[in-house]
Amino acid sequence: MKNNNIGCFGWGLILFLGLVIFSWAITLWYISIPIIIIAVIIYFHRKNNPEIQQRLKEKKAAKEQAEHERQELHQRNIQKWQTEDLSKYATKLSELKLKKTEYAIYSPDSQITWSESRSRTKRINYGGLTSSIHIAKGLNYRMGSIRTASQKEEYMKEIVTGALALTNKRIIVTNGVDAKSYPFTRLLRMVPYNDGVELISDSGKKVILSGFDDATRFNIYLDRLTSE
Incomplete structure (x- = not known):
């Protein structure tokens, strides 16, 4: 969710x-005053001109109609994708070595990025007691737990x-050099988004x-x- 509070810096x-x-x-009053007068004249001319107002209304109505038609088409496509026979799209791809009973069902036109979760250990400053005990030359025993000196964080890499192929058994992304595949047997749940999906394994x-x-789609x- 976006934060609409612009803060002190924004107001400043x-x-x-x-002020500037x-x-x-x-x-430069001799320049600014004529500019203001011209702007006011143009504003009231556009506001009180029936032809201009009519064109603006028609343009707005056409835009709303186009958006309405786009949404209706999208809903019809969703209903189609939810019920159509996917086997009619089944095909073999020459650039991919698919299994004997594996067939490609869908490939989007856009290039897809495959990112995986990774974890790394981040060192943090110890926030507890800082006393230490001298053990030997060059060696001091520090009071406190070593577990407080580091923490793990997750990031996406x-x-x-490359090109994505959705088959009846897995998801494949390849660019001709590197390739990754995600078998359905690994999938515990999925989180869909408008421009992608998050896959979570068991x-x-x-x-x-x-x-x-x-x-x-x-x-x-x-x-x-x-699911089927």
């Missing part, structure tokens, strides 16, 4: 710009970007596929193939 910047514009308008490892123009097919 707005105030500063306002105001001082410019006062100093991009592995490969071990808790995450794989994120991103870069779709619209991932709706892919997510529906994936859900069906892993």
